Amino acid sequence: MTTATAGKGLEGIVAANSGICWIDGDAGVLAYRGMDIHELAEHSTFEETTYLLWNGKLPTAPQLEEFKKHLAAARRIDVRVIDLLRSLPTTGTPMEVLRTAVSALSFYDSDEYDNTHEGNVRKGNRLTSQIAMIVAIYDRLRKGKNIIEADPSLSHAANFLWMLNGERPSETATKTLDIALILHADHELNASTFAARVIAATLSDIHSAITGAIGALKGPLHGGANEAVMRLLYDIDKTGKEPVEYVKDLIAKKQKIMGFGHRVYKTEDPRATHLRRMSEQLSRDSGQHKWYDWSRAIELYINSEKKLNANVDFYSASTYTMLGIDVDLFTPIFAVSRIAGWTAHVIEQLDDNRLIRPRAEYIGPGYPNHWVPVENR
Numbered sequence: 001m002t003t004a005t006a007g008k009g010l011e012g013i014v015a016a017n018s019g020i021c022w023i024d025g026d027a028g029v030l031a032y033r034g035m036d037i038h039e040l041a042e043h044s045t046f047e048e049t050t051y052l053l054w055n056g057k058l059p060t061a062p063q064l065e066e067f068k069k070h071l072a073a074a075r076r077i078d079v080r081v082i083d084l085l086r087s088l089p090t091t092g093t094p095m096e097v098l099r100t101a102v103s104a105l106s107f108y109d110s111d112e113y114d115n116t117h118e119g120n121v122r123k124g125n126r127l128t129s130q131i132a133m134i135v136a137i138y139d140r141l142r143k144g145k146n147i148i149e150a151d152p153s154l155s156h157a158a159n160f161l162w163m164l165n166g167e168r169p170s171e172t173a174t175k176t177l178d179i180a181l182i183l184h185a186d187h188e189l190n191a192s193t194f195a196a197r198v199i200a201a202t203l204s205d206i207h208s209a210i211t212g213a214i215g216a217l218k219g220p221l222h223g224g225a226n227e228a229v230m231r232l233l234y235d236i237d238k239t240g241k242e243p244v245e246y247v248k249d250l251i252a253k254k255q256k257i258m259g260f261g262h263r264v265y266k267t268e269d270p271r272a273t274h275l276r277r278m279s280e281q282l283s284r285d286s287g288q289h290k291w292y293d294w295s296r297a298i299e300l301y302i303n304s305e306k307k308l309n310a311n312v313d314f315y316s317a318s319t320y321t322m323l324g325i326d327v328d329l330f331t332p333i334f335a336v337s338r339i340a341g342w343t344a345h346v347i348e349q350l351d352d353n354r355l356i357r358p359r360a361e362y363i364g365p366g367y368p369n370h371w372v373p374v375e376n377r
Contacts, residue, residue, distance in 0.1 A: 186341025
């Protein structure tokens with residue numbers, strides 16, 4: 001038996017040293033490589049933030065241009081993976097499709113067997129571009145639409161919206177998605193990131209690590225909360241009830257309202273601050289006032305009655321909806337962003353690797369617990 005103790009769900013346990021992401025839950029601080037998320041959301045781009053996560057510092061202008069060229073050049077997917085997307089059941093969810101397609105990408109990656117730092121950076125470039133493409137391509141295929149070719153002249157966020165909708169995105173839409181991608185790019189040792197590091201630590205390949213991360217993100221306790229938030233708003237719309245009264249009824253029935261509270265943050269999730277602002281701005285620009293107004297009313301009620309703050313998922317729901325994105329694409333878009341952090345953590349793990357092999361606190365029958373012949377049991 002081991003004498004080590006751990007909180008349920010490993011709460012409070014430090015499982016790794018990392019120089020990528022720092023969170024102060026009490027103060028509501030999230031920082032990538034020491035840079036506050038508010039600064040990055042206001043001034044950076046997803047490409048620049050990804051470079052920061054992977055390299056530990058902001059790029060110079062030439063370095064950023066070179067990095068953007070690498071990402072644009074990586075907007076290619078082998079036709080056999082496209083054929084796979086066409087062949088998958090239409091009953092499959094986008095997250096199931098993404099998980100399967102990312103695994104298949106390894107077959108056609110020229111660096112498949114190169115597990116060096118440089119090899120994983122190159123694969124990270126490709127995966128960052130390809131995951132966004134897979135989400136957009138599958139959405140069009142399932143709707144019977146033609147696939148839109150990637151445009152190397154567009155930013156990562158703009159190209160995703162272009163491939164998804166087949167229309168040049170507005171400056172507001174591009175900037176909104178770009179900020180959302182920055183906000184979701186990393187979050188320390190969350191479930192999917194930890195899964196990726198555990199897989200990478202076995203010296204498996206980065207495609208396996210990212211596939212495992214996507215599998216973890218697929219779980220509703222990790223990646224599906226914003227979908228649940230939007231479905232709640234749709235239900236309110238169908239019933240015609242006043243939003244706060246509808247939520248009161250759900251609480252009375254002991255139903256959980258998703259998008260509130262966080263395991264780490266004891267104050268407001270700093271990412272929610274920006275998403276609230278973006279949701280409000282989009283509601284003004286689009287005239288779709290109800291999604292933001294209802295969300296704000298629910299937030300104020302939950303905060304007043306339950307003392308819970310909105311987290312990153314609550315306002316990302318209305319933000320994505322006003323960008324014209326289907327609800328079941330919310331979690332795949334999480335992956336479109338989080339591939340930046342997953343790659344950073346896989347590379348960091350492998351740069352100073354040790355197999356991750358924790359112990360369990362045994363709580364079973366006492367030792368020795370002897371075998372008994374079946375006729376005497």
